[in-house]
Amino acid sequence: MRLFLNIFFLLALWAGAAAGGLWWWGNQPLSLRTSPLDFRVVAGSSLRSAIVQMQEAGIEVQPSLLSLLARVKRSETGIKAGSYAVKTGVTPLQLLEKLTQGKVTQGDITLVEGWTFRQWRTRLDAHPDLSHETQGLTEAQIIERLGLNVARLEGWLFPDTYLFDKQSSDLELIARAVRSMQRRLDGEWAGRADGLPYKSPFEALIMASIIEKETGREADRALVAAVFVNRLRKGMLLQTDPTVIYGLGDSFDGNLRKYDLLTDTSYNTYTRTGLPPTPIAMPGLASLRAALHPAPSEALYFVARGDGSSEFSQSLDEHNRAVNKYQRRGK
Template identity: 45%
Template sequence: MFKKLLISLFCLFVLAVAGSSLWVWQGLQTLEQPVALNEPVLFSVPSGTGYGQVAHKLELEDLTGNSLWLKIHGRLFPEQTRLKAGEYEFTAGMSTLDMISMMVAGATKHWQVQFIEGWTFRDMRRALEASKRLEKVTTAWTDDQIMEAMGAEGDHPEGRFFPDTYLFTSDESDLDLLRRAFERMEDVLASEWEVRAESLPYKSPYEALIMASIVERETGAAHEREEVAGVFVRRLEQGMRLQTDPTVIYGMGENYQGRITRRDLQTRTDYNTYRIDGLPPTPIALPGKEAIHAALNPADGDALYFVARGDGTHKFSRTLQEHQKAVREFQLNRRSDYRSSPAPVTDPDSGGAE
């Protein structure tokens, strides 16, 4: 009788264990099922948040069923409990375990801000201010304060930041992006300076950066950059003024309203290369790597002038007589669809070196 009782109790125990195991297995299986999401969901894991807290938060936000199963999963797989802080984007088709794996990997959500070749530093700051997800640190700072934070106290900010698309996470600020862009420009300029052509009329990499910014603003046609740089380099070597409209526009600042008058060309500013000799004192825009390379590796030739054709490219001339003829052809009798850049820009140039 006693033996039968023991056997019965043992069988009940086995059944209970088997039933519990099945129950746990079925619960854990729910973690592998896709979560019903109609649109992407942002999920934040603050620094210092524990695995159990994340499991509870996932349940509260309907990103898992019972958080008990996540906690059991964590007991069985402790390596899956090492979650990294940050903001994550969960999308349709993902399971709860997919979400956990994403947080273990630290695959946080990235946003982006873009700095465009030819932009000014003021344009950069506007783009940073307009970025909704980016923490704002420098909004009330002056340009001088920003340059001091870059370790370049007293330097002018124009042209010192590399134009590119920068990805950032929710824990980064506008100051972080500025540092990345500043350091990137330092690296690119140094690398290009090392492979520069011989006998260039630049005293420093900074002067090459100034030239690169002018090249960037003068042409949107990639294949012309070296040729445009060649014209300006030959002008410097021969003691001729650069006479380039983008420098005039930059010197006019807010007074520029879309066109340059004869009076504007005659008004002396630090940047009016129709009135000053040599390069302007600072860059006038953000030059890209291609423009920097062109400034340091200008095309050989004998052209000293160029004028916009109206289709985004330029006509290059050796002599003033040839140039004046080109001006009459392309500027005084402009085509109806005239434009100075291959693609629409905010402030189209009107040609240069005239």
């Protein structure tokens, strides 16, 4: 009996010492290759595979001890995928807490209203926190990988500030922007005003992109929409410079000439009636709403006043007077 008690006592001492040693180790700073150090745990990772990913990133951690610590804390199956950042002084216990509570680090990117897809790609390609899966792909290849039934991505990405796990895919971010635009377009189309001259939501998206490029002041947005909607209804040329500029592509040098307005392209709304074949930029929600809820106005013309606002006219004579006043200064 005494022998049994001695053995039990020794085992208890050993267990206590082991637990104390594990707790001591759990509170010791880990060695890091750099500080701060970023690493990523991919979706579906077990604790064991997460440890391998951390070691490959440059965290010197004992797999058996961290696994045992997680088992003691009953958190070995609670690892959350995502991007993480640790600094000098982080302990195994703190690291485990990050992994089980999903204290991920996030990157962010702002994709601007009125930008073209080419401009968006430039920003995406330059972002250091994204995994650049689309680099080297053509727009058609990106569309194919996204499984979309569209000819171009222009107009189909919703402008917003997007948060994402660091080193996540730029392709997934583009997909999120497409889904966001589709939800908003569907919602606005469902509640659209009566009698609009659009055959489909896509035509409304094209109009919204034109409104986005033509509006200098928020208060004028619905009136700008009214002008273009009224022109469509009457079969008039839209005569909007941004579509011509878009059609010029790389050849546009910042100076729109009379020759450009007279040169026919599929985007030249001075030579062709109706809407251009695709959007010309990424419209924001305000422009979508304006396209589908234009102001109740008979205006057919507008001209910039030079202060960001516009003067709206119902007749060509009124418009010419406004042009003389605000652009030619009476000359």
